[in-house]
Amino acid sequence: MTYQETIGYLYERLPVFQNIGARAFKPGLHTTRELCKSLGDPQDKYPTIHIAGTNGKGSTSHMLAAILQESGYRVGLYTSPHLKDFRERIRVNGTCIPEEFIIKFVDGQKSNIDNLSPSFFEVTVAMAFAYFEKAHVDIAVIEVGMGGRLDSTNIITPELSVITNISFDHMQFLGDTLGKIAGEKAGIIKKGIPVVVSEHQNEEIGDVITAAAEAANAPLTFASDIFDVSFVGSSGGKMLVDVEDKASETIVAKDLASDLTGAYQLKNIIGVWAAKDVLISKGWKISEDSVKRALGSVRSITGLKGRWQQLRQSPDVYCDTAHNTAGLTLTLAQFDAVCKGKKRFVVGFVGDKDISTMLSLFPKDAAYYFCEPSNMRALKAQELQLRASEHGLVGKTFGNVNEALEEAIRESAPSDAIYVGGSTFVVADIESL
Incomplete structure (x- = not known):
């Protein structure tokens, strides 16, 4: 073989x-x-x-x-x-x-x-x-x-x-x-x-x-x-x-x-x-x-990748493999500290996790680009959009993280910042990683 x-x-x-x-x-x-x-x-x-x-x-x-x-x-x-x-x-x-x-x-x-x-x-x-x-x-x-x-x-x-x-x-x-x-x-x-x-x-x-x-x-x-x-x-x-x-x-x-x-x-x-x-x-x-x-x-x-990694500047794009409440609490606090303009989130999750507590951590005054990892366990973007709306998070859906990230970059001002994550598998799908 x-x-x-x-x-x-x-x-x-x-x-x-x-x-x-x-x-x-x-x-x-x-x-x-x-x-x-x-x-x-x-x-x-x-x-x-x-x-x-x-x-x-x-x-x-x-x-x-x-x-x-x-x-x-x-x-x-x-x-x-x-x-x-x-x-x-x-x-x-x-x-x-x-x-x-x-x-x-x-x-x-x-x-x-x-x-x-x-x-x-x-x-x-x-x-x-x-x-x-x-x-x-x-x-x-x-x-x-x-x-x-x-x-x-x-x-x-x-x-x-x-x-x-x-x-x-x-x-x-x-x-x-x-x-x-x-x-x-x-x-x-x-x-x-x-x-x-x-x-x-x-x-x-x-x-x-x-x-x-x-x-x-x-x-x-x-x-x-x-x-x-x-x-x-x-x-x-x-x-x-x-x-x-x-x-x-x-x-x-x-x-x-x-x-x-x-x-x-x-x-x-x-x-x-x-x-x-x-x-x-x-x-x-x-x-x-x-x-x-x-x-x-x-x-x-x-060769370590995906741990609070900056992918580009103006707008700044950060990704992180944090995928539970404790991890996301820390990374979202750091993202809040570095973002000078509008916050934008490209997020996706696997479907067999209780994500309610994690979703409650995200700010309501931000733009969301919901996607799904190329993984058999993926939570569908439309389902994520629905569940996120229950926490006051509003955004669009995309078939994969790269389409979502491209749209987030297009809509960003130079001072904006974009966070990509929610699941290790979302970060793994980033083409520019």
């Missing part, structure tokens, strides 16, 4: 969550373990870092991978979903997995696919683990797909576990309280393995994670109890921050530049900073200069 035929086979043969949602959700580790066992358990052949969370786990994964790469290590990076190309999910030192490896891997796994009936995600995880072994990585950064306890990636025993922000998302799978969701995320905590939690959010979440860490005798760090990261300005298209050690009230990093300029990255940087210190304590050679270089160039080092 060719590469395109191979990818087509995976999508057609296996249940894909991003396409069909709940019907593709397959909790449990047995199938992934069996797949990896047949490959010689490649995930045990190199050190790993495991990252879970509701929001921020992708950015955190990319930042840590960039830091390790700039420190001279050969770094594997597994994330999901992809935006443009399946190969984005699996990278070594920022370079996507070769098409040839994917073709050979899938061809060699067809009997396992027939016998084990794995999900798309389970096959992808096994593929990543196998490729990282073949590529002789020094360490691999592994992002959880959903939850943690029953996620396919949770067959690893990492050097370090990281848990980022926890909020309401995927409640039909992870639970209807923050405590239950935190319990699923805390499922990545392993016996004796240090765990860093980016944000000490509240007692409900903190107690659950603390109990899980104590049960596993895992050293626990709440990064936000130790460090504070504050925005101090912008320069050359990058966000400048200070990192303060709370105990000594001293600045440990001044005017640190980040090319990930979303306001929510402040929380992620706190977790990354603490994680970096834990890695150093475990013997990983990470210098101050390598951290500065890495955080200032995450996009170019790892």
Whole structure:
């Protein structure tokens, strides 16, 4: 098979969550373990870092991978979903997995696919683990797909576990309280393995994670109890921050530049900073200069896209993959702060999410261009228009995000600003991304 035929086979043969949602959700580790066992358990052949969370786990994964790469290590990076190309999910030192490896891997796994009936995600995880072994990585950064306890990636025993922000998302799978969701995320905590939690959010979440860490005798760090990261300005298209050690009230990093300029990255940087210190304590050679270089160039080092990314100026167009209430609250506040003229929103959602709370976050005095992602789970633009009207949001409908964005740009004055988002899959469809 060719590469395109191979990818087509995976999508057609296996249940894909991003396409069909709940019907593709397959909790449990047995199938992934069996797949990896047949490959010689490649995930045990190199050190790993495991990252879970509701929001921020992708950015955190990319930042840590960039830091390790700039420190001279050969770094594997597994994330999901992809935006443009399946190969984005699996990278070594920022370079996507070769098409040839994917073709050979899938061809060699067809009997396992027939016998084990794995999900798309389970096959992808096994593929990543196998490729990282073949590529002789020094360490691999592994992002959880959903939850943690029953996620396919949770067959690893990492050097370090990281848990980022926890909020309401995927409640039909992870639970209807923050405590239950935190319990699923805390499922990545392993016996004796240090765990860093980016944000000490509240007692409900903190107690659950603390109990899980104590049960596993895992050293626990709440990064936000130790460090504070504050925005101090912008320069050359990058966000400048200070990192303060709370105990000594001293600045440990001044005017640190980040090319990930979303306001929510402040929380992620706190977790990354603490994680970096834990890695150093475990013997990983990470210098101050390598951290500065890495955080200032995450996009170019790892290929990260779609996180508060500016696509053009006059009018300014921003896109972001925020797709739940907590994420949208932060990005919409930042959009409000940067917009000098009329606000315009190009938005779309998937159909199996409760979007009522998210729609209530959007301002009524703005122009709306409702669209739908090119995804089997897409909420139809006309249905979105109807539901948005219940929240006082008025606008036109379009068949796809690019038509909607073109119209928004045509109708904009130079001082206006356009926000594109609502779903990861809407951002993925942007041609200019």
